[in-house]
Structures are given as C-alpha cells and as structure tokens.
Amino acid sequence: MCGARVTPSQRISGLSTAIGRHIQSGIPTMLTGVAKEKSWASSEAARHSMQANRSRDTEPELQVRHELFRHGLRYRVAYRALPHSLRTVDIAFPGQRIAVLIDGCFWHSCPDHLRTPSTHADFWATKLEATKRRDQETSQMLAANGWLVLRFWEHEDPIEVSRRIEQAVAEAKTPIDPSKTVRPNP
Numbered sequence: 077m078c079g080a081r082v083t084p085s086q087r088i089s090g091l092s093t094a095i096g097r098h099i100q101s102g103i104p105t106m107l108t109g110v111a112k113e114k115s116w117a118s119s120e121a122a123r124h125s126m127q128a129n130r131s132r133d134t135e136p137e138l139q140v141r142h143e144l145f146r147h148g149l150r151y152r153v154a155y156r157a158l159p160h161s162l163r164t165v166d167i168a169f170p171g172q173r174i175a176v177l178i179d180g181c182f183w184h185s186c187p188d189h190l191r192t193p194s195t196h197a198d199f200w201a202t203k204l205e206a207t208k209r210r211d212q213e214t215s216q217m218l219a220a221n222g223w224l225v226l227r228f229w230e231h232e233d234p235i236e237v238s239r240r241i242e243q244a245v246a247e248a249k250t251p252i253d254p255s256k257t258v259r260p261n262p
C-alpha cells in the first residue's frame with residue numbers, strides 16, 4: 077500500500093510542533109470567538125493542521141480495512157455521507173447505510189489514553205473538547221440521515237472491530253421478512 081506510514085503519535089507530535097509555532101507567535105490569544113478563530117484558521121498552514129484530526133489512512137484504520145477486504149467486504153473510504161457537509165466517514169457502506177468511524181485516542185479523547193499535553197494545556201483542552209462535541213454532532217447528523225453509526229477507538233483490536241462491522245453489514249443485508257412487509261393498496 078502506501079510507503080511511509082505515519083503513526084498517530086508521530087502525527088500528533090508533528091501537529092503539536094506546528095501548533096506550538098502558532099502559539100509562540102501569540103496567536104492563541106485570538107482564540108476566543110468564532111470570527112477570530114476563523115481569521116486564525118485563514119492561515120493556510122494552520123487550517124491544514126487543524127483539519128488533520130480526521131485524517132485518513134491511519135494504521136488502525138488500514139488494519140481494519142485490510143481485514144474487511146480479506147473477508148470480501150467492499151466499502152468506501154473517507155466517504156462524504158452527509159449532504160452539504162465536508163465531514164467524512166472513515167469506512168462507509170452506502171448500500172447498507174453503515175458509517176464506521178475509527179477515532180484516534182488523542183484527538184477524540186479516549187478515556188483510557190487521553191493525556192492532555194502539559195504545555196499549552198488550555199489550548200489543548202479547548203481544542204479537544206471541541207472535537208468531542210463535533211464527534212457527537214457528526215454521529216447525530218448521520219443517524220438523522222438514516223445511517224447506523226459504528227464508532228471504535230484506534231486502540232481496539234482490529235480483528236474484533238472488523239468482526240463487529242461485518243456482523244452489522246450482514247444484519248443489514250438480511251432480507252426483509254415478506255410476512256412483515258406492508259403491501260401497497262391495490
């Protein structure tokens with residue numbers, strides 16, 4: 077597959093450095109209002125750093141995808157499941173309307189592994205809290221659009237995760253019992 081894989085921890089340390097640079101330039105003092113945050117994010121480099129928290133092709137996600145593929149499942153990657161939204165689903169089964177999200181332990185505040193960085197702690201707390209709210213909102217929007225949302229942590233066993241996904245897909249594929257269908261009026 078791809079040559080140089082970036083582990084989540086490498087990515088975080090890279091981002092931390094990038095964001096640290098912005099912090100050192102005194103920019104976080106602007107992070108108080110939406111309009112101000114917008115102007116801050118208008119710096120192209122910063123915007124890309126911030127968007128990286130829903131990155132594709134992380135190692136745990138690749139392992140799950142590999143396992144699903146090996147079992148004959150076909151899916152879409154980084155799929156835009158919501159109309160008028162750029163938010164993507166890591167692994168999507170559009171036919172069954174199943175949305176799989178594999179959340180990084182750091183960015184998505186896994187209760188087992190979250191370590192808020194001690195430097196720029198306030199900045200990180202605000203940032204991570206916003207990501208959490210965004211995750212909840214995404215799940216709600218997906219559900220409102222008829223998607224079954226399956227969220228996993230990156231620390232979970234990829235084999236176990238893929239089994240649970242396969243099960244959900246298989247259940248969604250179960251033919252509808254004809255005796256339970258409503259017949260249209262003649």
Ligand SMILES: [Zn+2]
Nearest residue numbers: 181186189231
């Ligand atoms: Zn974790």
